[in-house]
Each structure stands twice: as structure tokens, then as C-alpha cells.
């Protein structure tokens with residue numbers, strides 16, 4: 744199943760249609776081509792994929808993309 748996610752990334756509104764199972768990290772790297780966040784453990788333990796979401800650090804590998812969309 745697909746869903747539309749709308750995110751404000753680095754001050755720019757962006758929208759993409761993604762699979763519901765995709766993580767925030769998948770969307771940032773795969774759809775928006777933002778490669779600063781990297782996948783390490785993939786289970787929310789190492790911090791390699793940390794991004795700021797509403798000013799708070801989150802592990803983007805463990806965050807469903809739909810929960811990051813307003």
C-alpha cells in the first residue's frame with residue numbers, strides 16, 4: 744500500500760508517494776536524495792541515522808515515514 748507523505752526538510756516542503764512500510768530514513772535517502780543520515784544497525788540502536796524531527800533527535804530507521812508527516 745502506498746501513502747503520500749509531506750515533510751518540511753531543511754526548510755523546504757517536500758512530498759512523495761511511498762510504501763507504507765518505508766521508514767523515514769528510506770524516504771529521506773530514497774525519495775529526497777538526502778544522504779546525510781546513514782543506515783547502521785537498522786534497529787534504532789546506533790544513532791547513525793539520527794535526524795531532527797520537530798527539533799528533537801530521532802532514529803529515522805525506526806520511525807515510520809507516515810508518523811513524520813504532519
Ligand code: FES
Pocket residue numbers: 781782783784785786787788789790791792793802803804805
Ligand atoms: S541505523 Fe542505527 S539507529 Fe538507525
